[in-house]
Amino acid sequence: MSTSKTIAARPAPLKGGRRKLSLPVVLLIIAGALALVSLVRLISGANDITSVGQVRGALALAVPIGLAGLGGLWAERAGVINIGLEGMMILGTWFGAWAGFQWGPWVGVLFGILGGCLGGLLHAVITVTFGVNHIVSGVAINILAVGVTRYLSNFAFDGIQGGSSKQSPRIDPIDRITVPGLSDWMQDLQQQHWFLISDIAGIIGGLVTGLSLLTVVALLLIPATWWILWRTPFGLRLRSCGESPTAAETLGVNVYKYKYIAVTISGGLAGLGGAFLAIVATGIYQEGQTGGRGYIGLAAMIFGNWMPGGMALGAGLFGFTDSLKLRGGAENVHAMLLLLAILVWLAVLWQLYKKQPRQALAAAALSVLLLFVYGRGEVMDRRTPPAESWLTELEVVHSVSVLSVLAVMLWGAAMGLLLARRNLPGVISAVAAGLLFTWYAMTDQVPSQFVDAAPYVTTLLVLSLSAQRLRMPKANGVPYRKGEGK
Numbered sequence: 001m002s003t004s005k006t007i008a009a010r011p012a013p014l015k016g017g018r019r020k021l022s023l024p025v026v027l028l029i030i031a032g033a034l035a036l037v038s039l040v041r042l043i044s045g046a047n048d049i050t051s052v053g054q055v056r057g058a059l060a061l062a063v064p065i066g067l068a069g070l071g072g073l074w075a076e077r078a079g080v081i082n083i084g085l086e087g088m089m090i091l092g093t094w095f096g097a098w099a100g101f102q103w104g105p106w107v108g109v110l111f112g113i114l115g116g117c118l119g120g121l122l123h124a125v126i127t128v129t130f131g132v133n134h135i136v137s138g139v140a141i142n143i144l145a146v147g148v149t150r151y152l153s154n155f156a157f158d159g160i161q162g163g164s165s166k167q168s169p170r171i172d173p174i175d176r177i178t179v180p181g182l183s184d185w186m187q188d189l190q191q192q193h194w195f196l197i198s199d200i201a202g203i204i205g206g207l208v209t210g211l212s213l214l215t216v217v218a219l220l221l222i223p224a225t226w227w228i229l230w231r232t233p234f235g236l237r238l239r240s241c242g243e244s245p246t247a248a249e250t251l252g253v254n255v256y257k258y259k260y261i262a263v264t265i266s267g268g269l270a271g272l273g274g275a276f277l278a279i280v281a282t283g284i285y286q287e288g289q290t291g292g293r294g295y296i297g298l299a300a301m302i303f304g305n306w307m308p309g310g311m312a313l314g315a316g317l318f319g320f321t322d323s324l325k326l327r328g329g330a331e332n333v334h335a336m337l338l339l340l341a342i343l344v345w346l347a348v349l350w351q352l353y354k355k356q357p358r359q360a361l362a363a364a365a366l367s368v369l370l371l372f373v374y375g376r377g378e379v380m381d382r383r384t385p386p387a388e389s390w391l392t393e394l395e396v397v398h399s400v401s402v403l404s405v406l407a408v409m410l411w412g413a414a415m416g417l418l419l420a421r422r423n424l425p426g427v428i429s430a431v432a433a434g435l436l437f438t439w440y441a442m443t444d445q446v447p448s449q450f451v452d453a454a455p456y457v458t459t460l461l462v463l464s465l466s467a468q469r470l471r472m473p474k475a476n477g478v479p480y481r482k483g484e485g486k
Helices: 003-009 023-044 052-077 085-103 105-129 134-156 182-190 197-208 213-231 233-243 245-250 255-281 293-303 308-324 330-355 357-383 386-420 424-442 448-469
Strands: none
Touching: 023 197, 023 330, 023 357, 052 085, 052 105, 052 182, 052 197, 052 213, 052 233, 052 255, 052 293, 052 308, 085 105, 085 134, 085 255, 085 293, 105 134, 105 255, 182 197, 213 233, 213 255, 213 308, 233 245, 233 255, 245 255, 255 293, 293 308, 308 330, 330 357, 330 424
């Protein structure tokens, strides 16, 4: 074969395709994000945002969301949209609690998975065999799950000591593990409040202190899903059903079978998330305790671009913001305003860099200087004794006055460059960054209503910012009938 034919036989690279981030780049991004959070912690004084307790709480809140998102990933990689994750989680909570208080927590976990599988199997029958619209079927399962569990509670829990028509008796807890020595060391380091070191210690400490065994199982399911779906022939066939079921059928793949398997596993994972809520998170079944986590898990899966790692990051982000309101409340969420303002300003600098690299680098250097001056004033104001506070106040006033002039000049220059380039997204980002920083600087805490809404606002912002970089499976939600590939 000639060289020209060999070259011609090679597939041409796709133009405009997304570049996959290498592992070093991903680790660098994570390190930069952690350093930024540490900087915000030092400036704001909200030392609890990366504490051991904060990380433990975030992990406990993220696990059921992550399990629901993982279930959605299995179904949608096979081409079936699973809006019914919420209903399958509800079935998992009820069946897990019903079996858990009678025969022990691990039996409850097994029954929670089976309850979710029943919901997933029902969804598969309705959508795959009968071809009903996936959204309609998922909404119907959500409604059905609420009615069924409410009806069954009247017979299973009402009249039993500690139970009622809306809650189950107390369930025995699953064992928790703590790494001796390492846990105490990490807590001591975290309480020093050093830059970056204490934050890393807080994260590690949260992962080795009071960790439920079911949490360990849930975390292991993320790499297991990646390995099964992307490194095995079974996973390749399943994903082919979500990309092109007709092509898969021509190659001998039983599309119906793989869709049934995927949606049933999807329901089982959502049911496991429900069992986690009932057995680990609260130790009791309560009506309505899922609180929309099935929908949030679906949002986390979309944010993660239908990949296990990205989905885990999305679930962790929501769990972190949700736990902020439980520990420290208004103070922690107020610190997140500064973090959000910096992130939005980084988006402005990126918009500038694509058109004006030199101006963007100069603006970035000046931004770092301004943030340093502002942070120094905030830290000094907290550390200075009351008797010397007048001196600190003079220094802070002088620093803030200079800072205000430079910040307005920088903000105006950025707006001018963006308007000159007719970059509307950049202008909107610049305005948002200015408003957020002003809000943070002029207040000491945020209203309680905003604290409660912070996790949901974060979810909407993240989804809206990442929407342009998403690619779902091509045949996701597309009706398919057996024999189309023949």
